[in-house]
Amino acid sequence: MTCKQLTVPFFYTSGHIQQHVFKVYQELCSSRTDKGSNHHLLLVSNTKGPSEDNTVEKRREIAIRCLIVYLGEKEEDLFKQYSDEEELNADLAMQIMKIAIIGHGPATIIVEGSKILERIDVARSCALMMGVIYALNLTYPKQLKFTFEVFQKLCLELDGQKASSKVMNLKFGIFQSRLDRPFVSEFHKNLIPAFLVLLHCVLLNFKALFLSLLS
Structure with a gap:
């Protein structure tokens, strides 16, 4: 792990995860009416058109948040929102392992x-946190x-x-979602079992x- 590039493989593979998670998450949210699911459903919709959320970094962040819920876990166990630096500093000693976000920054x-690493986007912080965990020999929450x-x-x-x-x-x-993409023909699908x-x-x-x- 000490010699492994973190962000490049993390973002490359998470790109394949992103569309699948968005699709499954929207199906999951269609049967739910809680505020959290509707909030993320709106965020997913916003990334399809011109908006402040339609950036690579924001799409990665939303995909990770949707992934956490998809896995049956809580995003607030990983992320914590703060209004300003002062509020973060006052709460610092209470946090064991967190990704803190001040406003929309x-x-x-x-x-x-x-504070281990500062001023990085949310998705990148997830990749770099893996490096921190391995470097300090910590256990996953x-x-x-x-x-x-x-x-x-x-x-x-x-x-x-x-x-x-x-x-x-x-x-x-x-893997199945990648096979179902339009550019994957039936011929190519049949090649796999063959x-x-x-x-x-x-x-x-x-x-x-x-x-x-x-013999």
Whole structure:
């Protein structure tokens, strides 16, 4: 982890997650009437047209917030909003691991009452927090275990072979969404199972050849 680039793979993979999460989150919110879900549904809608929310950084932030709710966790366990710097400083000692946001400005990573990194956008702070956690040998917050598992195993592709069923379902959903895109033809979709069958046949032939050499 000490030599791994954080932001590039994090943003590249989260870009694939973004559209899938938006789609699933909108379906999830369609059956809910609570204020939080409607608020994020409005934010997702705003990113489709000209608005102050239609920026790369804002879309990434909204995708992460939607992801947290999609995973059944609470975004306030990761993010905390402050009106000004004075309010943040007064509350600093109470925070164990948080991403603080002052107004609509940049974010600050807080660990055990100390400001670690300041003046970065919200999505970037999530990627850099992973580096802080590894560098300081910290454990993930229990109330955000699925969120940080996605950050680690999907966004940063670290130990991705071993994942919870919830994260594996998300990974499969993203893969299926990419297959369902218009530019992926039926021909290309059919190539995948055909390739797997071919690979299986090659492995069987290789095994038979190997056994014949041993005998």
